[in-house]
Amino acid sequence: MLKNKLKIPDKTRKPFPDRLGSLVIGFDYRDGENAGSDAALEFGEELETIQPNGFGSDREFEEPDDGVEEGRVQDEGPTGGGAGGGGCGGGEPEFRARQRPAREGSVPVSVLEVIAADEKRSDVQYEISQEEINLEKLQRIASKGLPDEGGLRATTWKLLLGYLPPSRNLWEKELSENRLKYAKLKEDLLISPSEFARRKNLDFSPRETEAGSDVDGPLRRHQISQEDHPLSLGKASVWNQYFENTEVAEQIDRDLQRTHPDMKFFSGETAISRRHREAMRNILLLFAKLNPAIRYVQGMNEVLAPIYYVFSTDPNEQNAANAEADSFSCFVRLLGDSVDHFCQQLDNSSVGILSTLSRLSELLKTNDEELWRHLEFTTRVEPQFYAFRWITLLLTQEFSFQSILRIWDSLLGNPFGVQDMLLRVCCAMLLCIKSRLMSGDFIANLKLLQHYPDINIEHLLQVAMDLTPDTSSYRLSL
Amino acid sequence: MVLVLALGDLHVPHRAPDLPAKFKSMLVPGKIQHIICTGNLCIKVVNPCRIEQLLSLRCECLAEEVHDYLKTLCPDLHITRGEYDEETRYPETKTLTIGQFKLGLCHGHQVIPWGDLDSLAMLQRQLDVDILVTGHTHQFTAYKHEGGVVINPGSATGAYSSITYDVNPSFVLMDIDGLRVVVYVYELIDGEVKVDKIDFKKTTTTTAH
Numbered sequence: 001m002l003k004n005k006l007k008i009p010d011k012t013r014k015p016f017p018d019r020l021g022s023l024v025i026g027f028d029y030r031d032g033e034n035a036g037s038d039a040a041l042e043f044g045e046e047l048e049t050i051q052p053n054g055f056g057s058d059r060e061f062e063e064p065d066d067g068v069e070e071g072r073v074q075d076e077g078p079t080g081g082g083a084g085g086g087g088c089g090g091g092e093p094e095f096r097a098r099q100r101p102a103r104e105g106s107v108p109v110s111v112l113e114v115i116a117a118d119e120k121r122s123d124v125q126y127e128i129s130q131e132e133i134n135l136e137k138l139q140r141i142a143s144k145g146l147p148d149e150g151g152l153r154a155t156t157w158k159l160l161l162g163y164l165p166p167s168r169n170l171w172e173k174e175l176s177e178n179r180l181k182y183a184k185l186k187e188d189l190l191i192s193p194s195e196f197a198r199r200k201n202l203d204f205s206p207r208e209t210e211a212g213s214d215v216d217g218p219l220r221r222h223q224i225s226q227e228d229h230p231l232s233l234g235k236a237s238v239w240n241q242y243f244e245n246t247e248v249a250e251q252i253d254r255d256l257q258r259t260h261p262d263m264k265f266f267s268g269e270t271a272i273s274r275r276h277r278e279a280m281r282n283i284l285l286l287f288a289k290l291n292p293a294i295r296y297v298q299g300m301n302e303v304l305a306p307i308y309y310v311f312s313t314d315p316n317e318q319n320a321a322n323a324e325a326d327s328f329s330c331f332v333r334l335l336g337d338s339v340d341h342f343c344q345q346l347d348n349s350s351v352g353i354l355s356t357l358s359r360l361s362e363l364l365k366t367n368d369e370e371l372w373r374h375l376e377f378t379t380r381v382e383p384q385f386y387a388f389r390w391i392t393l394l395l396t397q398e399f400s401f402q403s404i405l406r407i408w409d410s411l412l413g414n415p416f417g418v419q420d421m422l423l424r425v426c427c428a429m430l431l432c433i434k435s436r437l438m439s440g441d442f443i444a445n446l447k448l449l450q451h452y453p454d455i456n457i458e459h460l461l462q463v464a465m466d467l468t469p470d471t472s473s474y475r476l477s478l
Numbered sequence: 479m480v481l482v483l484a485l486g487d488l489h490v491p492h493r494a495p496d497l498p499a500k501f502k503s504m505l506v507p508g509k510i511q512h513i514i515c516t517g518n519l520c521i522k523v524v525n526p527c528r529i530e531q532l533l534s535l536r537c538e539c540l541a542e543e544v545h546d547y548l549k550t551l552c553p554d555l556h557i558t559r560g561e562y563d564e565e566t567r568y569p570e571t572k573t574l575t576i577g578q579f580k581l582g583l584c585h586g587h588q589v590i591p592w593g594d595l596d597s598l599a600m601l602q603r604q605l606d607v608d609i610l611v612t613g614h615t616h617q618f619t620a621y622k623h624e625g626g627v628v629i630n631p632g633s634a635t636g637a638y639s640s641i642t643y644d645v646n647p648s649f650v651l652m653d654i655d656g657l658r659v660v661v662y663v664y665e666l667i668d669g670e671v672k673v674d675k676i677d678f679k680k681t682t683t684t685t686a687h
Contacts, residue, residue: 194479194655219620219627221663221674229662229673230481230651231504243509 121147128155133166135159142413143465145406145458151314153405157307158326160412161333175322182325189289190282193238197228245289248296252284255301263401265309279324280308283331297342299389302396304331306404334394337419341392356391356423357383363427367467371434379442386449390426394418398429398452410461421464428464480577481509483552485649486516486585486613487633489562490544494635498647500671501634501664510552510651512576516613516631517560517568517585519544560585560614573605577654578680582607586614586630592641593630599623608680609652609659615641618648618663620676627678629661636666 124146127138138159146153158164163178164171227237234240256277260266266273283304288296307330312323319326346352360383365372375381389397394411396404407425414421430437432455437445483505490496497505548555559568572583582605589597593615602610602623610628616639618632629650633639636647647666652659661676 192479194653217622219622219676221676224673224675230653
């Protein structure tokens with residue numbers, strides 16, 4: 001009887017997992033089968049999150065990867081790409097932790113998701129609009145995913161990479177300084193030799209070129225040095241350097257043609273995509289010139305692509321126009337710690353790729369010895385067969401573009417650095433398909449790992465966050 | 479930034495054995511986009527008597543090889559026929575458009591008096607080109623005439639001509655960049671390669687046709 005008198009909103013009435021989703025009123029149902037389990041899990045999650053590392057077999061999925069992720073209702077992981085947990089009004093901050101960005105593509109967005117996305121956006125906006133930005137807080141928010149719109153991701157990434165200083169009033173100065181520096185670098189290093197010769201000519205004889213064009217008759221010859229002509233073989237010659245770089249430029253062009261062929265932003269022959277490719281070409285060429293030890297390595301275009309995409313889809317016009325300069329600086333910063341992976345001479349050293357791969361192995365061993373043993377000894381699937389690409393290219397080749405952006409939010413938002421989180425995510429990737437790996441032999445496992453199946457990204461990232469760090473090495477997380 | 483090599487009057491093997499070594503060391507593949515050749519490149523060796531003559535001259539560069547050598551530098555090769563060329567398939571004149579410039583090519587022995595500017599200008603108007611490249615005199619010249627340029631790259635091997643024996647090997651490399659062309663003149667004087675440069679800017683004239 002009391003029920004009718006008290007006006008309690010339906011949503012607050014269910015603190016316990018309600019398995020029968022159909023009894024829950026007041027939720028929008030996107031599609032019948034999923035909405036039920038969503039609702040159940042919204043509340044169920046709250047009770048089950050606080051667990052140490054004893055996940056056991058709950059972590060993995062067996063589902064078909066047709067985009068619809070169903071999980072067992074008991075799982076603590078979120079499933080079904082479900083609605084954000086903002087349903088309980090403003091009073092439950094933990095629910096925000098479970099927010100997921102709207103699933104890519106076709107699924108219609110429910111009211112709850114919209115509410116959740118709004119809250120997330122306002123969180124990020126609030127943080128960024130502070131005078132002195134609290135980077136740690138921003139990192140924490142980023143690890144849970146950033147909103148796609150409003151250019152918030154662009155600004156957050158710039159802050160997390162250290163391109164923008166935490167003090168807001170220094171932004172203008174930093175940005176303009178950096179952009180100017182980039183323009184100058186471009187001018188110095190990427191100029192075509194004819195352009196260079198023309199400017200030199202203008203410096204020396206601005207008058208002559210004008211006078212000569214009016215008078216008929218024999219043309220004046222100007223003597224030039226041995227370095228200034230196109231066939232010069234001298235080392236200091238602008239022309240010679242230009243021709244030496246054409247090989248690198250050609251490879252960059254080839255790779256750029258193949259970057260994300262399904263996205264109109266990068267591929268196709270429209271003027272816009274050509275401009276984007278040219279901008280990326282300049283960035284990569286400049287990087288190759290400034291780092292003669294590594295030059296350009298195939299795959300760097302893939303690492304650049306998300307950065308450049310995020311920065312040039314910034315609604316702020318000035319930012320979008322200067323996306324090239326900003327992307328260059330952030331690209332350099334991002335590659336800063338992983339640049340050693342690209343250098344072949346350092347392969348066997350303590351900073352090279354092999355050492356990183358062995359750290360991945362150790363991490364897997366610490367977290368799931370059974371799987372580690374199965375991979376290392378029984379099937380002999382060594383990390384360099386599958387994880388090389390995962391690590392050097394920061395997982396850009398394994399997932400869809402939207403997923404990459406979400407994963408990179410977490411990578412950049414990790415207070416211990418990108419590499420640390422990267423190893424965790426790789427380990428989580430292995431753990432999430434554990435049962436399939438355990439039942440496979442060398443060939444099946446290799447095939448599976450090299451074509452990683454679709455899984456729920458939020459779940460993957462949550463597993464990664466909850467891993468036990470590897471305490472055997474010096475990288476102890478304190 | 480298009481690089482166009484202009485050369486001609488090689489007269490291999492009759493008057494010269496080959497291109498000078500210093501020129502050959504500079505001409506490497508991959509840099510040049512087009513080659514235009516005024517003519518008198520070479521003669522096909524069909525006559526067995528000629529072979530004896532060749533062997534006695536001890537020339538390393540046989541007839542067809544010049545054409546093939548130029549092809550290795552750049553696949554886009556344009557040649558017009560000189561009076562000693564036995565390859566009948568070369569045309570008398572040729573026009574091509576590179577960037578914003580129209581180039582005309584002709585050997586020059588057809589234009590009488592040889593090397594006369596006004597007569598060449600007539601040919602230029604006839605072909606309706608901005609840059610006319612002719613040879614036959616074996617002397618490098620570059621004239622500006624009525625909004626166009628007439629260039630003679632000279633003889634790349636330094637072969638003697640009907641006019642004079644004193645010939646310095648020379649050739650021309652043009653850098654076409656938008657409305658501007660920079661002409662680099664390579665001459666072998668006293669065993670050393672000297673490079674000069676000439677700037678030319680095309681005035682955008684509205685063509686009435």
